[in-house]
Amino acid sequence: MRILILLLLTVLAGAGALAWDYQRFLDTPANLAEKEVFVVPSGASLRRVGQNLAAAGIIENAHYWELHGRMEGKAQDLRAGEYLLTPDMTPPALLALFIQGRTLQYSLTIPEGWNFRQMMQAVADHAHIENTLNPEDHEAVMERLGKPGAHPEGWFFPDTYLFPRGTTDLDFLRRAHERMEHALNVAWEGRQEDLPLETPYEALILASIVEKETGQAGERSRVAAVFVERLRRGMRLQTDPTVIYGIEQFDGRIRRRDLRLDTPYNTYTRDGLPPTPIALPGAAALEAVAHPAESKALFFVSRGDGTHHFSETYREHRQAVIKYQLDGDASRYGR
Incomplete structure (x- = not known):
C-alpha cells in the first residue's frame, strides 16, 4: 500500500511538473532579439510548423506547440x-497570428494618371509579385x-495596394480591375x-482626360465642366x-504638326470622345465627370x-493665352 501511495505521489508530482513546464512554455515569449520574418509553407501541418519554429530557436518545445494547437482545435x-x-510573442500569440493569416504585406502604388503600360511595367518589376503574364x-x-x-x-483603379509575397500579377490586376468597375458603377449610378x-464607358473615357488635364485637385470639376459643355x-x-x-x-x-496629324485620338481633328480612355482615372476624376461644376466655360x-x-468666350481665352503662355506678346498668337 505504501508503495502504491508513493507511486501515486510520484505520478502526481511528475504530472504537476509537466503541467507547470507546459504553462511556462505557453507564457514564454519567442526567443528573438528583434523582429524576424517566418514562413509558414503552403500545406504545412501543425507539427511541421512547430518543428520549424523549434529548429529556428524561436520556441523551445515542438511537442508542446503541437499539443497546444490540438487542444485549441486549430490543427x-x-x-x-x-x-x-x-x-514579445508567446506560442499562443504565434498560433493566433498564423490562424488569422495576418501575413507580411508589401505595397505597390499605381498613381492616378498613369497609363496601362506604366502600370504593367511596375507590376512586372515588383520583387514580391509573381509574374505569370x-x-x-x-x-x-x-x-x-x-x-x-x-x-x-483605363480599366484599373489607381491606388496603393497591399498584398503578401507570392501574389500573382493576375491576382493584382484582377483586384485593381474590380475596384475600377465598382468605382465607375458608383459614379455612373449617382x-x-x-x-x-x-x-459608363464614355464617362470612364472623359474621366481619363480630366485626370490628365488637371494639375490641381480642386479644379477637376471645372475642367470636367468645360469638356461636358463642349460635348453639349x-x-x-x-x-x-x-x-x-x-x-x-x-x-x-507636342508640336503644331502633331495637332494636325489625324489619329483616332486626335480631338483637334475628330469630333466627340476618343475611342478609349487615355489613362487610369482616380475616384475624384470619376466624381468630377459625374458631377461637373456649374459653369459655362468653354476654354x-x-x-x-x-x-x-x-x-467662357474665345476672346477672353485668347487674352489669357497671350498673358500666361506668350508673356504678353500678342504678335506670337496663332503662329
Whole structure:
C-alpha cells in the first residue's frame, strides 16, 4: 500500500511538473532579439510548423506547440505565408497570428494618371509579385481577366495596394480591375441628369482626360465642366493629352504638326470622345465627370503654376493665352 501511495505521489508530482513546464512554455515569449520574418509553407501541418519554429530557436518545445494547437482545435487552420514575428510573442500569440493569416504585406502604388503600360511595367518589376503574364500582350491580359476583346486602358483603379509575397500579377490586376468597375458603377449610378454621355464607358473615357488635364485637385470639376459643355454644343474637345496618347513615339514635346496629324485620338481633328480612355482615372476624376461644376466655360489655359484660367468666350481665352503662355506678346498668337 505504501508503495502504491508513493507511486501515486510520484505520478502526481511528475504530472504537476509537466503541467507547470507546459504553462511556462505557453507564457514564454519567442526567443528573438528583434523582429524576424517566418514562413509558414503552403500545406504545412501543425507539427511541421512547430518543428520549424523549434529548429529556428524561436520556441523551445515542438511537442508542446503541437499539443497546444490540438487542444485549441486549430490543427488544420494555419494559413501559409510570410509573418513578421516580434520578441514579445508567446506560442499562443504565434498560433493566433498564423490562424488569422495576418501575413507580411508589401505595397505597390499605381498613381492616378498613369497609363496601362506604366502600370504593367511596375507590376512586372515588383520583387514580391509573381509574374505569370506577358506585360506586352494586352489582349491576353484582358482575356485572362475574363474580358476578351476589351481595350485595357483605363480599366484599373489607381491606388496603393497591399498584398503578401507570392501574389500573382493576375491576382493584382484582377483586384485593381474590380475596384475600377465598382468605382465607375458608383459614379455612373449617382451621376447628375442630362450629361452628354450615353454609357459608363464614355464617362470612364472623359474621366481619363480630366485626370490628365488637371494639375490641381480642386479644379477637376471645372475642367470636367468645360469638356461636358463642349460635348453639349458639339464642339471638338481639342485636348493635348489625347493627341499625345495617339502618338506612338512621343518625344515629350507636342508640336503644331502633331495637332494636325489625324489619329483616332486626335480631338483637334475628330469630333466627340476618343475611342478609349487615355489613362487610369482616380475616384475624384470619376466624381468630377459625374458631377461637373456649374459653369459655362468653354476654354482653359495653364497659368504655369499648376492652375488654369477658365474662359467662357474665345476672346477672353485668347487674352489669357497671350498673358500666361506668350508673356504678353500678342504678335506670337496663332503662329
